[in-house]
Amino acid sequence: MEELLNILSEIKPGIDFKNEVSLIDDGILDSLSIIRLVGEIEDEFDVSIGVADLVPENFNTVQDIMALINRIDNEE
Numbered sequence: 514m515e516e517l518l519n520i521l522s523e524i525k526p527g528i529d530f531k532n533e534v535s536l537i538d539d540g541i542l543d544s545l546s547i548i549r550l551v552g553e554i555e556d557e558f559d560v561s562i563g564v565a566d567l568v569p570e571n572f573n574t575v576q577d578i579m580a581l582i583n584r585i586d587n588e589e
Contacts (some may be wrong), residue, residue, distance in 0.1 A: 514579055520553045521575070530575050537569040547572060554578070560585040 521530045524546050536542045542550065550572070551562050560582055571581040 514575065516557050517554070517575060517578060517582070520550065520557060524549055524553070534574050537573050542572060545567050549576075553582065554582060557587065 516567060518530055521566070525541060528541055530536075533539075537547075555561060556573070561584060562581070563582065566581060566585070569578055
């Protein structure tokens with residue numbers, strides 16, 4: 514999870530990602546941030562995030578993002 518937190522902090526410095534529960538709903542992560550985040554996640558975790566996975570429910574919290582990464586990793 515530390516790797517993910519580092520990626521998020523590079524994309525949007527100053528946000529308490531551990532405790533934020535509405536990254537998408539509150540507009541903390543916008544579409545450009547998500548594109549950058551997906552690229553960084555794919556590189557760091559060696560996973561491939563498909564278009565079907567690009568839904569707000571997968572990106573609203575750090576826990577949601579880690580669950581997505583783990584699910585994709587287990588499927589591959």
